[in-house]
Amino acid sequence: MKALxxxxxxxxxxxxxSPELKRRRWLLGLQLVGIAAGSIVSxxxxxxxxxxxxxxxxxxxxxxxxxxxxGYKYFQVPDALFMIANxxxxxxxxxxxxxxxxRSQPLLPLxxxxxxxxxxxxxxxxxxQEWRYNRAFCGYCQSASLASLASLAxxxxxxxxxxxxxxxxx
Numbered sequence: 001m002k003a004l005x006x007x008x009x010x011x012x013x014x015x016x017x018s019p020e021l022k023r024r025r026w027l028l029g030l031q032l033v034g035i036a037a038g039s040i041v042s043x044x045x046x047x048x049x050x051x052x053x054x055x056x057x058x059x060x061x062x063x064x065x066x067x068x069x070x071g072y073k074y075f076q077v078p079d080a081l082f083m084i085a086n087x088x089x090x091x092x093x094x095x096x097x098x099x100x101x102x103r104s105q106p107l108l109p110l111x112x113x114x115x116x117x118x119x120x121x122x123x124x125x126x127x128x129q130e131w132r133y134n135r136a137f138c139g140y141c142q143s144a145s146l147a148s149l150a151s152l153a154x155x156x157x158x159x160x161x162x163x164x165x166x167x168x169x170x
Contacts, residue, residue, distance in 0.1 A: 004098045012098045020102070020161075023154045024094050027112075030147040030154070031091035037140040037147075038083030041066050045078035054139055061136035070133040083144065086122075090115050090151070106162035113159035119148040 004012070013021065043049045044066055052062040065071065071079050093112040101108045123145035130137050 009098050013095070016099050018099050020158055021099055023157065027094045027151050027154050028091055030151045031087045031094060033147040034087030034144040035084050035091070037144040038080045038087065041080035041138065041140050042078055042084065045071060045080050052138075052140070057139075059136055060139045060142075061134070062138040062140055065130055065134045065136050065138040065141075068134050070129060083141070086119065087144070090119060102158050102161035103165050106165045109155070109158040109162040110166075113152070113155040116148060116151045116155050120145075120152050123148050 041052065041062070044052050044063070052066060054060050054062050066080065073079075074082070090112070093108065093115055097105045097108045123141075127137065127142065127145060130141065
């Protein structure tokens with residue numbers, strides 16, 4: 001595995017029009033949706049805003065959900081801050097490596113797909129917990145969940161290519 005020169009990596013990530021990098025750009029955008037959702041909720045959980053606007057749908061009450069004990073029960077930290085860190089970690093995996101990383105660094109795309117799958121499963125668990133504790137959902141959190149689900153679908157082609165590369169090298 002030969003690392004790309006930083007100038008080459010810069011050029012590839014910014015200008016390459018391959019399907020792999022187009023998908024990774026969409027993946028990055030979806031991680032930023034999760035970061036934005038976590039940022040909005042954290043503004044509320046830390047007292048910078050008093051109320052969260054909600055989707056005009058039944059069963060959605062972000063203010064109630066994100067002010068509940070449920071939102072503060074891990075490590076004495078508002079849970080939206082963890083959400084920001086989680087999506088940032090996934091974004092780093094999206095950005096790591098060049099256009100041909102499935103061939104040159106096959107563990108990167110596999111790590112990304114594994115991380116996104118873990119995000120989807122975690123979000124399903126957390127949605128269940130939101131409902132269990134609050135009988136309501138946070139629309140911001142559920143938008144991040146949808147972003148994770150879309151991310152999983154977008155990550156699969158590169159992961160399949162990476163698996164083929166690993167099998168060919170075995």
